[in-house]
Amino acid sequence: MKKKTSYSESIKQAIDEEMKADNSIFVIGGETKMFGSLEGLEKKYGKNRVITTPISEEATTGLILGAALSGMRPIQVHIRVDFMLLAINQIINMISSATFGSNGQMKCPLLIRAVVGRGWGQGYQHSKSLHGLFSQIPGLKIIMPTTPNDAKGMIKQAIRNDAPVISFEHRWLYWQEEKLINDYDDVNYDIPSKLNSGNDLTIIATSWMNVEASMACKILEIKHNISVDLFDFRSTASLNNLSIIFESVKKTGRCLIADNDWLTSGLSGEIAFRIQENCIESMKSPIKRIGFKNIPCPTARNLENYFYPNAFDIVRMVESTIGLKESSLEDFDLYSHEKKFRGPF
Amino acid sequence: MSPNKSNKNFKNLFEIVALISSCENIIINKYNENEMKTPMHMSFGDENCIAGVVESLRFNSFFFGYYRSHSLYLAISKDPYSFFAELLGRKNGSNGGIAGSMHMSSYKNSLLNLSAIVASTLPLSLGAALSCATLKEKEFSTVFFGDGALEEGVFHETLNMACLFKLPIIFVCLDNDLAVDLKKDYRQGFKSIEDLIKSYNCEYLHLDNPDAIQSYDITEKAKFIIKEKNCPVFLHLKYYRYLQHIGIQSDFENHSDNSFEKKNYRSKETYNEYIKKTPIDFLYKRLLNEGFKKKELNTIKKKYLNLTENFFNEARKDNFNIAEDLEKKVFFKK
Numbered sequence: 040m041k042k043k044t045s046y047s048e049s050i051k052q053a054i055d056e057e058m059k060a061d062n063s064i065f066v067i068g069g070e071t072k073m074f075g076s077l078e079g080l081e082k083k084y085g086k087n088r089v090i091t092t093p094i095s096e097e098a099t100t101g102l103i104l105g106a107a108l109s110g111m112r113p114i115q116v117h118i119r120v121d122f123m124l125l126a127i128n129q130i131i132n133m134i135s136s137a138t139f140g141s142n143g144q145m146k147c148p149l150l151i152r153a154v155v156g157r158g159w160g161q162g163y164q165h166s167k168s169l170h171g172l173f174s175q176i177p178g179l180k181i182i183m184p185t186t187p188n189d190a191k192g193m194i195k196q197a198i199r200n201d202a203p204v205i206s207f208e209h210r211w212l213y214w215q216e217e218k219l220i221n222d223y224d225d226v227n228y229d230i231p232s233k234l235n236s237g238n239d240l241t242i243i244a245t246s247w248m249n250v251e252a253s254m255a256c257k258i259l260e261i262k263h264n265i266s267v268d269l270f271d272f273r274s275t276a277s278l279n280n281l282s283i284i285f286e287s288v289k290k291t292g293r294c295l296i297a298d299n300d301w302l303t304s305g306l307s308g309e310i311a312f313r314i315q316e317n318c319i320e321s322m323k324s325p326i327k328r329i330g331f332k333n334i335p336c337p338t339a340r341n342l343e344n345y346f347y348p349n350a351f352d353i354v355r356m357v358e359s360t361i362g363l364k365e366s367s368l369e370d371f372d373l374y375s376h377e378k379k380f381r382g383p384f
Numbered sequence: 385m386s387p388n389k390s391n392k393n394f395k396n397l398f399e400i401v402a403l404i405s406s407c408e409n410i411i412i413n414k415y416n417e418n419e420m421k422t423p424m425h426m427s428f429g430d431e432n433c434i435a436g437v438v439e440s441l442r443f444n445s446f447f448f449g450y451y452r453s454h455s456l457y458l459a460i461s462k463d464p465y466s467f468f469a470e471l472l473g474r475k476n477g478s479n480g481g482i483a484g485s486m487h488m489s490s491y492k493n494s495l496l497n498l499s500a501i502v503a504s505t506l507p508l509s510l511g512a513a514l515s516c517a518t519l520k521e522k523e524f525s526t527v528f529f530g531d532g533a534l535e536e537g538v539f540h541e542t543l544n545m546a547c548l549f550k551l552p553i554i555f556v557c558l559d560n561d562l563a564v565d566l567k568k569d570y571r572q573g574f575k576s577i578e579d580l581i582k583s584y585n586c587e588y589l590h591l592d593n594p595d596a597i598q599s600y601d602i603t604e605k606a607k608f609i610i611k612e613k614n615c616p617v618f619l620h621l622k623y624y625r626y627l628q629h630i631g632i633q634s635d636f637e638n639h640s641d642n643s644f645e646k647k648n649y650r651s652k653e654t655y656n657e658y659i660k661k662t663p664i665d666f667l668y669k670r671l672l673n674e675g676f677k678k679k680e681l682n683t684i685k686k687k688y689l690n691l692t693e694n695f696f697n698e699a700r701k702d703n704f705n706i707a708e709d710l711e712k713k714v715f716f717k718k
Contacts, residue, residue, distance in 0.1 A: 063518060087517070093548065098541035101507025105525070108496040108508070109446050109515035128538075132501050133508075140487050142480030142705075143713030145496070178714050201716040 043216035046184075049191035050076040050152075050208070052219075054114065057198045058084055061112060064198060067103065068116035069094045073154070074213045077116070100126035100151070104134050107149040112198060117153040120167045120207065134203045135178030146201040150194070155209045155246065155299070157347070158376040163335035170207045170245065171298070171305035174275040180204045181275040182228070183299075185249045187215060189232065189273055192223030209247040209299065211376055229276035231284055237266025240357060241287045241294045243310060245272050248297040248330075250374060254350035259357060262366035278309065285317045292323035293360060297353060298330040305330070324360050329353060340377075349373050393439065394674060395684070397596040398667055400435040400462070402685050404455045405664040406692040407464055411454075411471070414696065415632045420471040422484035423500075426627045427455035429594070430558050431663040433621040434459050436599025437526070437556055440607065445524040445554070446512035448505040449498040451486040452558075456498075456528055461490045464695040474702035481705045482713070494522065502563075503529060503536035506555075510542060513551035524607065526554040532563030534580070535571055546616040547585040553616040554606050555586075560625035565635075565649045581618045590620035596667050624658045 044052070054077065058064045067090040071077050081089035092099050096117070103113035117123045123130070130151070137147040156165040174181045180202050184190040190208070197204040234249060235256045244252040249271045259265040268287040288294045294314055298307040311326045329348045336346050351368050358365055408428050414420065427434070434455040441447075442460070449456045457478065458467055470477030470488055478488045486500040496512065499505045509527035516522050533539050534557070546553045557577065561567055574580045581588040587609045589602050599621060606617040628635050628645050635645070636652050668681055 065514070065518075093541075093544060095541035095545060097538045098507040098510065098545055101504070101538065101542070102510035102514070102545070105446075105448070105496070105508030105511025106514055107511070109494075109512040109525075110519050110521065111511065111515050113511065128501060128504060129507070133497070133499060133504055137497065138716045139710075139714050140479060140483050140497075141489050141491060142482050143716065144491050145489070146716040180715075201718070 041218050044187055044219045045075075045213065046187045046190045046215045047075040047213040049187040049219065050194050051078055051080070053191045053194035054198070055080060055083070057195055058088065062088075063110060064088075064112045064114065065090060065106075066114045066116060067092060067099060068118075069096070069099070069122075070118045071116060073116050073118065073152070074210070076213065096122055096125035097129055100129035101133065103149045103151070104129060104137060104147070107147050107203075108137065108145055112148045114150045114152065114198065117151070119156050119165050120153040120169055121156075121164050123151065123153045130173070130179070130205075131176055135176045137178075138202070139178055147203050148201045150197045150204045150206065152194075152206045152208060155207055157210055157247070158343070160338040160340070160343070161336065162338040166336040168207060168246065168300040170275070171300045171307075173205055174306050174309075178203065181207065183207045183246045183273055185212060185246060185271050185273060187217045188220055189228065189271070191219060192226050193228050193273065195223050196228060207246060211247055211250075214379065215250075228274055230280040231270040231272050231277045233268065233283070234271050235267055235269035237268050237291070239265045239267065239291055239293070240361075241268045241270070241284065241291045242297060242353070243270045243272050243284060243294070244297040245306065246299040248299045248348070251348065251350040252297050252353055254371070254374070255353035255357070258350065258354050258366075258368065258371055262354075263358070263363055265357070265361070272306075272310065275306070278313065281310075281313055281317070284314065288314055288318040289321040292321055294318075294322070295327045295329065295353065295356060295360070297348065298328065300330055301333060302328050302330040303333055327356055327360055329356055393600070394597065394671060394676070397435050397439055397600065398671060398681060398684055399688070400439065400459050401431045401596060401664050401667050402688040403462065403464065403692065404431045404435070404458045405662070406688040407458055407467060408454060410468075410692055410696050412632045419700070421473065422471055422486070423630055424454075424471070424485040424632070425452035425630050426632060427452060428626040429560065429663060430623045431455050432594040432596040432667055433558060433591070433599050433623055434528075436596045436601070437554075437603045437619070437621075440600050440603035441524060441526055441554070444522055445494065445526045446509075446515070446522050447495045448508050448512070448525075448527040449495065450502070450505060450529050450533070451498065451500045452530065453488065453498045453528065454485070457488045457490065457495065460493045460495045463490075464692045465699055468696045468699035469702050472699055472702070473704060474699055475705045476699075476702050482710075503533035503539050505529070506533065506539055506542040507545075509553045509555075510545055510549075510551060513546070513553050516552055524552050524554055524610065526556060528556045528558060530563070531557055531559040531561065531568065531577065532571070533557075534577065535563070543581075543584050543586060543616075550614045551616055552610045554603070554610070555616060555618045557618065557620050559620060559622045561622075562625060562629070562650075564629045565646045567649075577620055581620070585615055587613065587615060587617045588620065589617060590622070592622050594621065594623040594663060594666070595670065597670065624654075626655075626658065626662075
C-alpha cells in the first residue's frame with residue numbers, strides 16, 4: 040500500500056525535482072528550513088543554491104527580481120507572511136510591473152513562498168494571510184494550495200512559470216497527509232478544485248478554511264441531510280475560470296464563501312460579486328461570507344478562538360440561512376492545533 | 385588603461401556624449417510642445433560619467449538604472465529613435481510607450497530595469513551578480529543611483545549582502561549633492577560617503593570631475609579590483625546637475641505654477657560658471673589636448689545634432705500602442 044506524504048514533504052519533493060532538472064533554480068531566505076519543506080536541500084545542492092541571507096527582506100526580494108530578469112528562477116521563502124511586508128515595495132512597485140513595463144518582452148520567473156501563521160499565541164504580527172490584498176495587484180499570481188497533491192503540483196508549475204507567483208501556505212496544513220498522484224504536468228490548477236459534491240448548498244473556501252468547511256459538510260449531512268458542493272479556491276487565476284462554480288450555484292441556489300482572510304474589501308467580496316453577476320436569477324438567498332473578525336489577531340487562546348471562524352460557525356451560518364433549527368454539535372470535536380503543537384513557533 | 389586613440393575609443397566616448405547632449409537639447413527645445421507627456425529627470429551634467437562607465441562595461445555587464453537615466457539608456461542602446469518614441473509614448477518606443485522616461489529598459493543590451501522609486505533597483509544588482517556566477521553570460525552587475533539613495537534602508541541591505549557574498553557588483557553613485565533640492569548637510573547623518581563605504585568590505589573609488597576618459601579608466605580599475613580582491617566596488621562620481629530635479633528648467637528660471645521645487649537653493653554664481661563649460665565642451669577641450677582636430681570633433685557634433693533631430697521627427701510619426709492589447713502584456717507569453 041502506497042504511503043501517505045505530508046504537505047511539507049510534497050513541497051520539498053517539488054522543489055527538489057525542479058532543482059535537479061534546472062540549475063538556474065535556487066532557494067533564498069532568512070530562514071531556509073521552512074518547517075521541513077526544504078529539508079536536506081542545502082546539503083544536496085550546496086550553499087550557493089540554498090542561500091541563507093541576513094534579515095534583509097527588501098534587498099532579498101529585489102535580488103530575486105534581478106536574478107529572474109537575468110535568466111535565473113529564484114524561490115524566496117518567508118517563515119511568515121508578515122515578514123514579506125518589508126518587501127512590499129519590491130513586490131508591488133517592482134516585480135508586478137516588470138514584464139508589463141518591458142512591453143511584455145521580459146520574463147519574470149520567480150516564486151515567493153510565505154507561511155500563514157496561526158495558533159499558540161502567534162498574535163497580530165505572525166498570523167496574517169493577506170492573499171486578498173496581493174490578489175488586487177495586476178502582474179502577480181497568487182496560489183494557496185490546501186492538499187499535499189496540490190502543494191506539489193502547484194509549486195512545480197509555479198517554479199516553471201515565467202510570471203511572479205506568491206504561494207500562501209497555511210502553517211497547519213504542513214502536517215496534512217495524503218497519497219501522492221505524482222503526475223502533475225497536465226493538471227490545470229487555475230480552476231477551483233471540487234472537494235465534496237452535493238445539491239443543496241455551494242461552499243467556496245480558501246486555504247485552511249477548506250479543512251473547516253469539509254468538517255462542516257459532514258456535520259450538515261449527518262444532522263440535516265444537507266449535501267454540499269465544496270470548492271477549493273486554490274489560486275486567484277480561478278477568478279477567470281468560475282464556470283464550474285456558477286453551474287453549482289445555479290443548481291443549489293445557495294452560496295457561502297469561507298475565506299482564510301479578512302472579509303472587508305477582500306477576495307471573498309470579489310468572488311461574491313462575480314457569482315451574483317452570473318447567478319442572481321437562480322439564488323434562493325443572499326450570498327454569505329465567513330472569515331477573520333475585523334480586528335488584528337489577538338494572542339490569548341480564548342480571544343484567538345473568537346478571531347478565527349471554524350466548522351461550527353459555518354454550520355450555524357448555513358442553518359440560519361436556510362432557516363433550520365440549530366443542531367447539537369456536542370458529538371463533534373473541532374480540529375485542535377493545541378493537541379499537536381507545544382511551540383515555540 | 386585609458387582608451388586608445390588608435391582603437392577609436394576616445395572617439396566612441398565623444399560620440400556617446402554628443403548623442404546624449406543632442407537628445408537632451410531636443411527635449412529641451414520640444415518640451416513645451418507638450419507632446420512628450422512623461423515626467424522627465426534630465427541627465428544634463430552626467431553625460432561624461434555615464435559614457436565612461438558604459439563604454440568600459442558594454443559587453444560584459446548587466447545594467448540597472450534609476451529615474452534619471454536618459455544618458456544611461458542612450459549610452460547603452462545608442463538608439464535615439466526608440467528613446468524619443470518612448471518619450472512620445474509611441475509603439476516602437478523602447479517599452480512601447482508603457483514605461484516613459486523613468487522606466488526605460490533594453491533587454492537586448494542588458495539594461496534590465498530602471499525605477500522611479502529611489503534606491504529600488506539597487507538590490508536587483510545582487511540577483512544579476514548571482515546570475516553571472518551561475519549562467520556565466522556576463523561578468524559584472526552594474527547599478528546606477530543618485531546620492532539620495534544612500535539614505536534609503538535598502539541601500540544598506542544591498543551593500544551589506546553584496547560585501548557578505550563577495551559579489552561582482554559595481555555601485556555607481558552619481559553624486560550631484562542634491563536630493564530634489566536638499567543638500568547633503570541636511571540629510572546625511574554619517575561623516576562622509578567615503579567613510580561609510582569604507583566601513584563595509586567594499587572598495588571605494590572616486591572621481592571629482594565628470595571626465596569621460598577618467599570615468600572609463602576608473603571603471604577599468606573597478607573591474608580589475610573585483611577580479612583581484614573578490615569584492616564589490618563603489619564608484620563615487622561627482623557631477624553638477626544643471627537643471628532642476630524634474631523638468632527642463634534650471635533652478636533660476638521663473639518656474640511655472642505647478643513646480644514643486646524651491647527656488648534659489650543653490651548658488652547662481654556656481655551655475656553661471658558651470659554653464660560656461662558644459663560636459664560636451666569639457667570633453668571637446670580634453671580631446672583637443674589629446675590631439676584631435678577641431679574639424680573632426682565638430683563633424684561628430686553636427687552629425688548627432690542632425691541625426692537626433694531626424695529621429696525625433698520620425699518617432700513622432702510612429703503609431704501609438706494598441707490599448708486593447710495591454711492585458712496580454714501583464715504576464716510574459718512565449
